[in-house]
Amino acid sequence: MNDFLTNLPGYNLRRASTAVQTQLTDALSHLSLRPADFSMLITIKNEPRVTPSELGKQLGIQRANMVNMVTRLEERGAVSRIALDGRSYGLELTQTGIDLCAQAQEIVETLESDLLMRVPPEHRDHLLPALHALWMNQN
C-alpha cells in the first residue's frame, strides 16, 4: 500500500514518536501532568537550583515557552523559586513535587518498558543509541 513512506526512517520516526507520545500523554494525564512537565521535574530533581534558561537549554525548550510551564508547576505547588541574583532564580522541587515526580517516574518507566517490548528482540538494543545519535549528532 504505502511502501514508499513506510520505508522512510524519518516517516516511521514521526509515526512512532506521535504514537508513543500519545500514550505517555494519556498515562500522565491521570496526574494532570504533561510529558514536558515530567521532564522538567526530573531534571530539577537531579539538578536543584537549575535556572529556567538552563532547563530550557537541556530540554530543547525556548526560554519564552518556559515561563508558563514553570508558573503552572509553581502554582500547583510542585516547584519553588529561589532567587540566585537580581535577575535569575533557581528551581527546586517541593515535597509535593518530589511525590509527584516519583509517581510520574513509575508511570514513565512502565511505559518505557512496554515500548521496548514492542520492538523485536534483535533490534531492541539498537534503538536507544540510534535515536540518541539522531538528535545529538546534529549540525
Add this chain to the structure above:
Amino acid sequence: MNDFLTNLPGYNLRRASTAVQTQLTDALSHLSLRPADFSMLITIKNEPRVTPSELGKQLGIQRANMVNMVTRLEERGAVSRIALDGRSYGLELTQTGIDLCAQAQEIVETLESDLLMRVPPEHRDHLLPALHALWMNQN
C-alpha cells in the same frame, strides 16, 4: 547531566523526531510544502482516486483535519477532485502535483539518507524495523 532522560528510549524518540521533523520542514519550505503535504502527494500518486477519508486513515490524520489540507493542495493546483459518488470524491495529482511531488521526493530522499548517515553503522539497519514496530504493533 540528564542521565535519566537520555536513557529513556521514549524521550530520545521525541527529541530525535522533532529534530528530524524540523529539518524536513525547513527543507520542504522551499517548495512551500509541509511534511504532511508531501505524505499526501506521494500517497495520492501511488493510489490515484484515494478518498480523503482513506488517505487520513493511512497517514494517521483525522478526517476533519484533512479538509483544509486537501483544499490547500487543490488551490495551488497540485491535486484535483474526482467525484466517486454522491458524497465522496477521489484525489488525483495534476501535472503540477506530479512535478511538485518529484521535487519533494528528491529533497526527502536526500534528508533520509543524511539521517541514516548520522546513525552509527552498527545500529543503522535496526532503526527502521524498530521504529516500524513501535507504531504498527500498537494495542
Add this chain to the structure above:
DNA sequence: GGTTAATGCTATACTATATAGCATTTGGGA
C-alpha cells in the same frame, strides 16, 4: 423501505513550538 453507517465538513480548543521585542541585571573590557 427504514435504519445504520460512512463521508465531507464546520467549529472549536488545546498543545507545542517559534520569533520579536522589552526591561532589568550581570559581567567583562577599555
Add this chain to the structure above:
DNA sequence: TCCCAAATGCTATATAGTATAGCATTAACC
C-alpha cells in the same frame, strides 16, 4: 570605574499539529 554587550525573565503573538463534537447528505445493509 564606567560603559557596553550579553544574559535573563518575560510579554505578546503566530503557526502547525492534533483532537473532539456535531451536522447534513448519501450510501449500504437488513
